[in-house]
Amino acid sequence: MDEEKKNNEAEGRKLMENALKSVHEVKVGDVVTGEVLAIDEEKQLVVGIENTGVEGVVPFKELTADRNADINDLAKVGDKLQLVVLSTIGKDKENGSYLLSKRRLEERKIWDQIEEEYKAGHTVKGKVTNNVKGGLVVDVDGVRGFIPASMVEDRYVEDLSQYKGQELELAVVEIEPSENRLILSHRAVVAKEKEAEKKALYEKLQPGDIVEGKVARLTNFGAFVDLGGTDGLVHVSEISYDHVDKPSDVLKTGQEVKVKVLNVDPDRDRISLSIKATLPQPWDNIEEKAPVGAILEGKVKRLVTFGAFVEVFPGVEGLVHISQISHEHIASPGEVLQEGQDIKVKVLSVDPQQHRLALSIKALTENPHAGEEEEEGRSEGGNRSYRRSSERSGGRSERQPRRNDRGGNRGGSSFQSRPAANRGGSSNAKVSAPGEEEEDTGFSLGDLIGGALDQFKSDKQDDDSQDDNK
Incomplete structure (x- = not known):
């Protein structure tokens, strides 16, 4: 009996030693696995941190960025979640010793992905959530980014609210995960697309072609028409067979027009167009x-x-x-x-x-x-008869001017x-x-x-x- 008792005590000590060895120290910034133990009245998760013997809490805002989401759709008791340790909680708190976040961990992964795309020269997609003074706020897979107004388009945009809710392809201009700083540009993507479209357009466009375009802007000397990749110029003399003082008298920005290509000059980046050449002669x-x-x-x-x-x-x-x-x-x-x-x-x-x-x-x-x-007429008729009669009679007189x-x-x-x-x-x-x-x-x-x-x-x-x- 004594020997058996000694063996059991030895085995217990060994199990205790192994258990103590398996307990890891929890540090801020660590990525841990937490098992959902309960969902309290404050809509936060109480979790047990695996291999630590301690508990932590995941507030609702650290579970998702969607304030209207139902917490019961996001997690259930028994679920195991990947979490990041944000900070320690005072020992007097009942619901655990650590503040944990699922959202921040997902954002960290997204930051890493965005940084990889940035280094590779790739673009990312983001949804415009709001327009503020100076630019657009976008969501890139859960990460908040910002597009300055000067980087929205390759032209001035007066009303930025039109972009709200749109998903845009964006180039990463600046990224700093530690400061949650992500500056993006839609203008760079537009410029690259237009350059490719322009090259293709110059390759296929020939003088004499009749194409459709949209009036992009008006000047005193003519109208620039967007041909879908680049602009061509319709000189004021080529707008109409009738005299036109100002292009704005007969054309409007955004108007769809049919034009004839007069000349294509890729070296000077110029395309000459005519509207009147498409009209009846x-x-x-x-x-x-x-x-x-x-x-x-x-x-x-x-x-x-x-x-x-x-x-x-x-x-x-x-x-x-x-x-x-x-x-x-x-x-x-x-x-x-x-x-x-x-x-x-x-x-x-x-x-x-x-x-x-x-x-x-x-x-x-x-x-x-x-x-x-x-x-x-009658008088001159008589004079002619008189003169001819005189000549027939041998007169030498010449005809006099009448x-x-x-x-x-x-x-x-x-x-x-x-x-x-x-x-x-x-x-x-x-x-x-x-x-x-x-x-x-x-x-x-x-x-x-x-x-x-x-x-x-x-x-x-x-x-x-x-x-x-x-």
């Missing part, structure tokens, strides 16, 4: 819009020595020759017309292929000298008495005033000298007919 169906005899409203765009160019449709200008401006003799169109003046004109002829439109102002007004000209009451020569002489600037030229006549550059009018000689040539031919035919009857 101004001269299309011009014979239907402006048939001969039609009366149209127009605006005087330019005054030149031989007439006035009048815009009757956006991008469509016609010429009112100086002889078609007034029934009265005028030395220059500026005597009766002004640039910008609204007038009515009558269509005399249409040439769709050559983009020519001959117009008249005087055709819409009554000729105050109609009666006088009829009388002069002048009307207003001092102007008629027939062929009227063309010669007209100032040189008012005469036509070849089929591509160029007429300029002193000091002005010559301008290709696109009108023929007959277009520019009006009815003078026809009158000259008519008089000559009369003369020839009389001679044939001699």
Whole structure:
């Protein structure tokens, strides 16, 4: 019996020694395993720290960051949790000797993961939880991060509240786990994406392509259109066939537009675009819009020595020759017309292929000298008969210049008495005033000298007919 008793005591001492050896000292910062023993009235877990023989508590806020969560959904009696020791608790506390946290341990793991992604040059994803003065607050798998306002986009953003609730891809700018400091950037991700999109766009975009885009911003000289990777410029002259003073008069930021690619220059990072090139051509169906005899409203765009160019449709200008401006003799169109003046004109002829439109102002007004000209016509007819009779009788007298009451020569002489600037030229006549550059009018000689040539031919035919009857 005595020997058996001694053996039992020895075995007990050995078990005690082994138990004491298995008890580890608990230190702040240690990661321990805790078994849930109870959930108290203050919504905190009472746990036994494995291999220590001591207990600790896990407050609700150290269990989760979600204040609306149900603690009974997060843990149950008997569950074993990985916890980190935050601090010791006074010995007078009933529910344990150590303050433990599950949330902080998870955050520590996340911090380590974020730091690894940062060192590898990778991005992370975060959900915007709030917008504050100066930037956005985001949650990255439970870790609080901050995006300064200047790092939200590659442009100025006036209203940051629009990002609340969005999940963004972010680049890590600065990380310091010991200070819970995590600075992130969405702008860096956007810039990288746009650079890749720009490269792909320059590779596939060709002059002549018609694509869709969105007006990104407006300036005094044009509109920048986002093509989905980079911006192209629509110069103010390429917005419309009609005159545009300011792009903002006809376009709005964010407006969807169709554009034609005019030029692509990757070296200078420039893309030239046109909106008006996608619109119907101004001269299309011009014979239907402006048939001969039609009366149209127009605006005087330019005054030149031989007439006035009048815009009757956006991008469509016609010429009112100086002889078609007034029934009265005028030395220059500026005597009766002004640039910008609204007038009515009558269509005399249409040439769709050559983009020519001959117009008249005087055709819409009554000729105050109609009666006088009829009388002069009869008188001159008699004079011609007299002169021809004199020649047949052997007279040597030459024909004398015929002048009307207003001092102007008629027939062929009227063309010669007209100032040189008012005469036509070849089929591509160029007429300029002193000091002005010559301008290709696109009108023929007959277009520019009006009815003078026809009158000259008519008089000559009369003369020839009389001679044939001699």
